[in-house]
Amino acid sequence: MRYQEWPLASNMGDDISSAVDASSVQWVLVVKKQDVKTVKTVLEDRCLLNRSRKITPFWTSSNNNDECCLISTTFVEWESFTGDMEHHLKELGIEDLVVDAHILTTKDPRETEFTTPLRRAVQTWITSLPKGTITDEQAMALPQELRSGYSIYLPMLLLPPSTFTTPAWSALLPTLSIDQCAALYRTIANIMSLTHVAINAPIPPSTLDSPNTLRSPVNLVPLHGDFGPPSPIASPTQTDLDAAFWVSARQNGISQTWAPRHTMFSRGNIKEKARILALPSVREAAGYTAVDLYSGIGYFAFSYMRAGMSTVVGFEMNPWSVEGCRRGAEMNGWTVEVHEERDNIKENVQGKQMILFQMDNKHAEVVVGQLSQKIPAVRHVNCGLLPTSKASWGTALSLVDEELGGWAHLHENIKIEKIDTRARHVLSICQAVLDVQRDHQGGQTTMLELEHVERVKTYAPGIMHCVLNIYIPPNPRRS
Template structure:
């Protein structure tokens, strides 16, 4: 508490020239805070990216409840000291810069350098235009990369007022003064008129072009600004520096904020975390405040799914066949039992943290600590929803040999397929599929994992999932032919290759009708066509073997071109440099006699 109570003498010593008058009631406090922009009031736009404070602990007049409590239970002087740190809006000072079209940047930069008024302590950055729609108090920052750039320049102290505002207006002449005419002569009148003035806003001495518009950086900036000042100043750090060093990209899967693995690897952050580790009170409070501002309850740092594991709890000799996210680093919030755990109990499921994503109108649920989620497959999921061959199979069934949490299985069902049979060896994925299906209003039956009971309507549910290797799929489907609609589609979505499921895919298709297999493969960019033909040749060999088993050799020509047909190769996404994730849609003729 002592660290939070900072007297006027100490503020003056660190260069804080803002005065903090005493207040005897909330109305006086409100009147004083309003002009400074420190009064937190809702704009009615919850999705405004500039709205850093979305906490629920507000009174009807917009003042943080903690401020009211301090005012009512402390002396006014104590409140004044505390609020100098608590103010939700940082204190900004101002400097001006030129906004210059890209084609003139080099000439203007050289001009300012020659006159020693280029501010070399600041970077030249793309200009962000502030646009205000009529009737909408929210401001959107519209980037114009490659069009106009911000060039900071130096001004004499006497040219600006005490508050950093120029006293002589906002024209180039007012800011450049004796340098304006030479610049116009250099560029020409038209080019000179294309240059304008903008204002840089400073916090703690570090300027940025306007306040942070990235919600992640804005949330952390506000949280960092609320820390006791000496926490950062002792390390020669500022909220602005730390916020600027956060990544610009991140993902929110409600209620989870997922950061890239390198999120805190900049020197500023490694310095802060070396002194205040993630388990420290300071960092826990920082993450909690940022999470609240972003409307999430959990934060984690992501990393690619490792192909191998150092434990023996997954199947295979070190292979990460369960696709467990072993490199995920929980940072804030309770993520449940540690992983990997190949045999979870119902109690483990209840303790786990579950996240949800919605793609193409379909909800998917998973436990981030135990199961991967790939948002990059959204394109293929959407394609399945509109694939004519899938939509026309409304009275039929589909099989997903690598069901996961329902990545592709859900798309088949949403497209109209009557029933989906799935195979999955990760119990956490099966539970995610069950929860996700429920969120979409679909019924699920699970076979395996202690849920072997099969009631009368079991196989009439939208999904029947087998918690076992798909090596058993052909035998399972053969025994269910009379109880499920004909299987017309088989999805084999395993990378880098689904080769291990090709024969099973051919065997589970309806023998009398045939159908399509959708095989996922990784191909080099320059070898897609050749590799696709290789796959077709291998699948044709499998088809011949199965056809002979079921019908004998004399039924039809086994080498007819139309027995196996590559209908389409979909390039889904880049898997690695020079490697593409592709899906092959292959038509498979009937392997048995038509009924």
């Protein structure tokens, strides 16, 4: 991807070239037609899409005559990143989807100083302060220091962890009264037409006394609005679930919902979700079953469902996520059934589109075995746990229908320079496991195929979140 300064009125559509006259800087992204929806959704999700400019078709010889479109971003959301666009696109997980990016230069960038809703809100709050509370320098610096990477998960504004840690903010906040702080957060919520504001925090790998297997967002800091009691509530009652604060997001046209105090949400997986939706092996398996061994709130499970699978079976230990998945399935119009016991599977699972098991996926083989007469054959198994899903690889291989064969999708964090070696190593581990399984079944073994390694997103410096697509051929004894 290359980027350069514009205006390039010569090869731009009217819509975009007129932006040069506007008193703002904007980024314009050139995106292949088939990727427009994904990029648009990512930008929307981060409030980076400039809705006032239509997405316009764009052809040049440099695009290899591929049909492309121009997507215009909001100026102010991007201004802190204009020096390092490639890095920012990587952070958004869309670097491979953006063919080219251009800056539309501004006449006077100061004119747009307060034009993000967040900055406008802070500006409003500043003007409401009694004279002398802050200096003119502070009044200038406070809005400017607000970075853009916030998310809106309706009806909540989720600010990045670094918000309010910059020099002007960290000097001011300790001097404010509780009421003044509350007024700041309330003004932000009101101006942005939201009801809740929180500051995000990385999900800790462990809590005080145990590993954080459920990925509970225990460090989230609510600033405004009633978020309900904090995590952990390990075994929530229906009253707990109903009393909690729930938010939602829509990605690739699919709704998801979760209680932000109790369940993580990873926005960066949107690219992998979009890939599943279009994956030929998934499309070919329409009408069959997919199993998601770490189904969470439906992150990937929903994409299998939307892509045409007849049934999706999910395993998830976090009851808050199971409830989010159940609610989300209903929001998308799918029938759903939740089971907490591995025996006594209810008769009414037959015909249900999503069947969720609130339990450790180590029971999946037994449970799916019991379901086998009630659901179509299993063709896809998703193992979506980071930093590694290896605890479930054996289960995944055993779940795929022996007669028809199928695919396992193994998520793994891998050092970038070791991706190929590690992928081959994972394949050899899986082959050894399959050999033993087939031996027990009295069948011949078959050679697994590593169909593809998807680089989903940079997880940490030098570490890539990868998905290994492994094809499991039919068992010759059975086919």
